[in-house]
Amino acid sequence: MLSRRSFLGGVSAAALAVPAIGGLAAAPAFAGRRAPDVPLPLTIVNRSGQFDNASIWVYVVGxxxxxxxxxxxxxxxxxxxxxxxxxxxxxxxxYAIPLQGSGDTTLNLPSMSGRIYFALGEKLKFKVVSGGDGKPALQYPAGWVDTDPNHSILHDTVxxxxxxxxxxxxxTMVDMFSVPLSIRLQGAQDQTTGTVPxxxxxxxxxxxxxxxxxxGLRQQDLRVIAPGHGLDLGAxxxxxxxxxxxxVWAKYQGSRLKVNTGDGRIFTGQISGDTFNFDGGVQPIGRPSTRDVLFCDGALAAPNDGITGPVAAILxxxxxxxxxxxxADQPGTDPAAFYQHQVTNHFAKVMHANTEDGKAYGFAFDDVAGFASYVQDGAPKSITVTLTPW
Structure with a gap:
């Protein structure tokens, strides 16, 4: 599976970047696959029950x-x-693409890496500026920030x-949740994920x-934001x-943690002082802060090195x-055991509890052990994104 991090690295509305999905790890090989159909048909289905097609706009950027x-x-x-x-x-x-007056809307999706945004009731505000390399770059919506021009607009993305x-x-709910969306990817398989009843x-x-x-994470009826962003906003x-x-630090001062990265390797670690030390060439992992945990960053940042990265992601x-x-053997694979401690990511817990398949992207490494609302196909024929009933 492709790992991903919070879009724009979880930084402010002024950040200039492109989606990280697909850029962090080599894609897996698909036996006997053929090249995808490009352009790939993208069908938008409006089942929201709250907004008609004339009040919804689509943006594909990346x-x-x-x-x-x-x-x-x-x-x-x-x-x-x-x-x-x-x-x-x-x-x-x-950059708004309007939906058809009625029924479903089909677009052509070219080869790229990016996001499909949906704006409900009002168009989104993208701005093209000069990036750090001097090339044109987009400022993406950061609706959770009250000074962002998109703060008052209902919007969400895949x-x-x-x-x-x-x-x-x-x-993804890594930044926020606002609009219920589901994905159906048809190709070698027929897969659906993300559906909120x-x-x-x-x-x-x-x-x-x-x-x-x-x-403090609910912003009226617009959205609920991820706790990491809430932390940065004082909420x-x-x-x-x-x-x-x-x-955790006290427990593993005197015992060992085993981490199975799923590729036949098991790394064993123990804490000494403020450092989690693992064998097998894993770089020392420092004591994280609350912010590090929520963003899976800082001390828990996962470099794309195939060694430290997988261990940090599982932590x-x-x-x-x-x-x-x-x-003491990670990763955990029984969802019934997740989120049971008094101190837990309650935001992610609620996201998982309210999807039909129990999968969600409630934090940046929710793909560990396969619990993310993520699908892939080596021979895709079509993708459908549905705005599901509220």
Whole structure:
């Protein structure tokens, strides 16, 4: 599976970057596969029950995998580089693709890595600026930030990479949850993920805030934001995980943790002082902060080295799922054991509890042990994204 990190690295609205999915690890080989159909038919189905087609706009933005240019998809399916000249008199680029007046809408998806955004009731505001390398770059929506121009707009997204070895895609709640979306990927298999049952949207918004520590994460009826972003905005405690981290550090001072990376290797580690030391060439992993846990970053950052990266990712998942005190053999694979400690990622817990297949991307390494709302296919024929009933 392709690992992914929070889009834009979980940073502010001013950050300039492209989607990380597909860029962190080599794609797996598919036996007997053929090249994907490109362009790949993308069908948008509106079953929201809250907004008609005329009130919904689609945006497909990301990076051209051949040139590295930041691009957007035009209504005719062409991959077009973004340009500062795209910014209108209001300072924003209108890359909106309207839905058909009624029924489903089918677009052509070119080979690229990016995001499919949905805006409900009002168009999103993208801005083309000069990136750090001097090339045109997009400022993406960061709706959880109250100063972002998209803060008051209902919007959400799915992520994807379409390239010669297949299609990789997921729904995501790593930054926030606002609009229920599901993905159906048809090809060598017929796979669906991300479906929130009817009525589930309000169950998610209210369910997250039922926990007093997470109550500040709901932004009216617009969305519920991830606790890491809440921490950065002053709406979530920066010490929330500290007591759990202390317990983990105490436990593995005197015992060993085994980490199976799923490729035939098992790494064994023990804590000395502020460092988790593993054998097998794993770089020392420092004592994480609450923010490190929530973003799976900092001390828990996972480099794409095939050694330290997988171990750090599994540790990050173990902290978010609060299973490190109970299981000395990681990763945990029984979802019934997840999120049972008083200190846990309640946001991710609620996301998983309100999807039909129990899968969600509630934090950056929710793909550990296969619990993310992620599907891939080496011979894709079509993808359908549905705005499911609220």
């Amino acid at each position: 990076v051209n995998l051949d040139s590295g240019e930041q691009c957007r998809v035009a209504p005719d399916g062409q991959l077009v580089p973004v340009s500062p000249s795209d910014n209108g008199s209001d300072g924003f680029a209108d 992520e994807f990479t379409l390239k010669p070895d297949g299609m990789y895609c997921n729904t 009817a009525g589930g949207r309000e169950k998610i918004l209210s369910g997250v805030t039922e926990n007093a520590d997470f109550a 979530f405690s920066g010490t929330y995980y500290d007591s759990y981290i202390d317990e 990050g998942a173990g902290f978010n799922r609060s299973i490190l005190l109970d299981l």
